[in-house]
Amino acid sequence: MTLPQKVRLVDVGPRDGLQNESQPISVADKVRLVDDLTAAGLSHIEVGSFVSPKWVPQMAGSAEVFAGIQQRAGVSYSALTPNLKGLEAALEAGVREVAVFAAASEAFSQRNINCSIAESIERFTPVLEAAQAAGIKVRGYISCVLGCPYEGEVGADQVAGIARDLHAMGCYEVSLGDTIGTGTPGATRKMIEACAVHVPRDRLAGHFHDTYGQALANIYASLLEGVSVFDSSVAGLGGCPYAKGATGNVATEDVLYMLNGLDIETGIDLDLLVDAGARISQVIGRENGSRVARAILAAR
Numbered sequence: 001m002t003l004p005q006k007v008r009l010v011d012v013g014p015r016d017g018l019q020n021e022s023q024p025i026s027v028a029d030k031v032r033l034v035d036d037l038t039a040a041g042l043s044h045i046e047v048g049s050f051v052s053p054k055w056v057p058q059m060a061g062s063a064e065v066f067a068g069i070q071q072r073a074g075v076s077y078s079a080l081t082p083n084l085k086g087l088e089a090a091l092e093a094g095v096r097e098v099a100v101f102a103a104a105s106e107a108f109s110q111r112n113i114n115c116s117i118a119e120s121i122e123r124f125t126p127v128l129e130a131a132q133a134a135g136i137k138v139r140g141y142i143s144c145v146l147g148c149p150y151e152g153e154v155g156a157d158q159v160a161g162i163a164r165d166l167h168a169m170g171c172y173e174v175s176l177g178d179t180i181g182t183g184t185p186g187a188t189r190k191m192i193e194a195c196a197v198h199v200p201r202d203r204l205a206g207h208f209h210d211t212y213g214q215a216l217a218n219i220y221a222s223l224l225e226g227v228s229v230f231d232s233s234v235a236g237l238g239g240c241p242y243a244k245g246a247t248g249n250v251a252t253e254d255v256l257y258m259l260n261g262l263d264i265e266t267g268i269d270l271d272l273l274v275d276a277g278a279r280i281s282q283v284i285g286r287e288n289g290s291r292v293a294r295a296i297l298a299a300r
């Protein structure tokens, strides 16, 4: 299969990247991060989530973040909404795109959203209906598509069944999350092939964490499978509270550098992106998780 000419990168850093930080991060710093990503040319930024503040305290200020950002026309600023309560709060905050999130393993579903996979799909139905009535787009996530921290291996057919359900219920895109980063290119291709039986490839996205250093290889494997949307996190921010030892998402800078080398268009400016990652890394006092950014910053 030939590689796509264009790829859409969804920067999930402000949400997936920051949600696990135990130290408080100010609304102003979060707003600045989103604005920096907009300036760098991202066309989709996941800004926050409307979830229980008891479960994920860091995301409690998401409405304020939405109120503070400078929204650029043509850019999607999305948020996670696990249930109707979350959707209502998102709508009140003026959010125009939301995402529901399921898991491919029962244990992870219980730990993450306190219900079974089947119950989560039931819970999403009114969310999708209300979002459609409000005229806003809904994305669907599946966690643990290439392995679960509690159950180990996860079957590609199990992932494919959930992808089919999310797509059938109206999710315009299904993002396939390798939450613990154990996937390899061979397993990635098999999993995408299984999903593609039910969901068109141009409706699938890849969401790779880089815990085992496989994320770029898995993205390349996904490109070969006809996937052209990838989630990533500036400076490789993140981890997962329900997946011990998990590192952040693959760094947006690293993905962009690879895509630039493949002459695949993204509309993103690498230098501005590196600036954005350097700034937020400094704010949270962490080493920049992007190897490309570290190299560029060292050479400047």
Ligand SMILES: CC(C)(COP(=O)([O-])OP(=O)([O-])OC[C@H]1O[C@@H](n2cnc3c(N)ncnc32)[C@H](O)[C@@H]1OP(=O)([O-])[O-])[C@@H](O)C(=O)NCCC(=O)NCCSC(=O)C[C@@](C)(O)CC(=O)[O-]
Pocket (backbone or CB within 6 Å): 016, 019, 049, 050, 051, 052, 053, 055, 056, 080, 082, 083, 085, 086, 087, 089, 101, 112, 113, 114, 141, 142, 143, 144, 177, 178, 179, 207, 240
């Ligand atoms: C889903 C629930 C709410 C169920 O949690 P629950 O306890 O079963 O829900 P509940 O309906 O019984 O409500 C319990 C309390 O939460 C409140 N509540 C209920 N819903 C909301 C809401 N939307 N916003 C604010 N508050 C809410 C509700 O009002 C109540 O408050 P109380 O009466 O105790 O004061 C909870 O488990 C939760 O919030 N989980 C969040 C988990 C989360 O955000 N995880 C991280 C994101 S997923 C992810 O990172 C993976 C991904 C997407 O990146 C892909 C990958 O890499 O795998």
